[in-house]
Amino acid sequence: MSVVFEPVGYVRTEATTLPRHWSVSDVEGELVVDDAYATGLEGIEPGKRIVVLFHFNESSPFSLTSLRQRPPHAGGDKKGVFATCSPHRPNGIGLSVVTVLERTGTVIRVKGIDMRNNTPILDIKPDVRP
C-alpha cells in the first residue's frame, strides 16, 4: 500500500560541500516553503530548533544488496541500514535538526544544513525533547 507525498518546499543553499551530518554542521541555508502553507509556519521563530524531513532525491533506487552498509568515518564493520543515517535506504527520507535564524514569510533561514541545494522538503516539526 503505497504512501504518496507532495513536497511542501525545498532547501536552498550555496554550500557546495556539506558536512556528513547535521549534528556537526554549522552551514547556513534556507527552507523555502510553498506560499500556500504560509500560515502553517506561525510559531517557527528565531532560536527554535526544528526537525526537517526531506527526500533524498539524488539517491539511486534502493537495492536489497545494500541492507548492510559501512558508515563513512565510522570505521569498522558494516551495519544494518536502519542503524545508520545513510541516504541510500528503503524509503529515502532524511532527517535533520536545524536552528532557526530568521523567518521572512515562507523563507526560513537556518543553521545546521546537511542537505544539498534543491532538496525537496516533506515536513517541518518542532524539535520536542522531554
Place this chain on the structure above:
Amino acid sequence: MSVVFEPVGYVRTEATTLPRHWSVSDVEGELVVDDAYATGLEGIEPGKRIVVLFHFNESSPFSLTSLRQRPPHAGGDKKGVFATCSPHRPNGIGLSVVTVLERTGTVIRVKGIDMRNNTPILDIKPDVRP
C-alpha cells in the same frame, strides 16, 4: 513531483489508549519489519534509542483550512501546523523516538509508543544527538 514510499513494516500494540506524545509515553509495543529487510536491522539492539518515521494513515486528507491548529493540552492560541506535532498535517509523517527493549529477528520490542496498532512504518533511524 510526488514522492512515493512503501511501508517497511507496521506497529503492533495492544494499547487502546495512547499518550499524546512519545516524550511522555512508557507504553510498550512492537515494530514488525518485513522479513525482506532482516539484515537491515543489524545494530538495533536493546537500550538504543531509535527514531521511527511512520504514516498517520488514519488522518483525514489535509485541508488548507487546518494550517493553524490549537494543540491539545497546550492551552492558548492556535499555532501553525509546522510548529506542532499534529497528526493532521500536509504530509502525514509521524516521528517518535522510542527505546529498544529487545529484538527478535525482524520484531523490535520498544518502549515509548504513541502510535496506534497497525500504523505503517516508513523508516527507522538511530537517534543521533551531538
